[in-house]
Amino acid sequence: MYAVIQTGGKQYRVAPGDRLRVEKLAGDRGATVTFDNVLMVGGEGSFRVGKPTVAGVKVTAQITAQDRAKKIIVFKFKRRKNYRRKHGHRQYYTELQITGIEG
Numbered sequence: 001m002y003a004v005i006q007t008g009g010k011q012y013r014v015a016p017g018d019r020l021r022v023e024k025l026a027g028d029r030g031a032t033v034t035f036d037n038v039l040m041v042g043g044e045g046s047f048r049v050g051k052p053t054v055a056g057v058k059v060t061a062q063i064t065a066q067d068r069a070k071k072i073i074v075f076k077f078k079r080r081k082n083y084r085r086k087h088g089h090r091q092y093y094t095e096l097q098i099t100g101i102e103g
Contacts, residue, residue: 002041002042004041006037016098027094039054041103054103069090073088
């Protein structure tokens with residue numbers, strides 16, 4: 001069984017046992033998170049698509065890590081103008097372990 005959930009403005013296809021990184025969510029390591037924004041549920045040769053969400057379906061996950069991604073470098077440059085700007089950024093993320101799809 002699998003589901004398509006929406007969180008952080010993005011959509012993810014998940015199944016029980018999957019690990020994924022999503023935009024930072026509130027909660028400590030080991031806490032349980034429930035997603036009610038389930039857009040589609042499938043498995044066993046059939047599927048249900050929501051309008052916009054599937055009613056009565058929830059996806060539960062456990063937070064395994066709260067961390068920051070690798071640094072990206074933002075470098076702005078204009079030739080012959082002596083203009084250079086270097087800026088780094090590390091995005092916060094939450095790593096989840098999908099525990100179940102209910103409904």
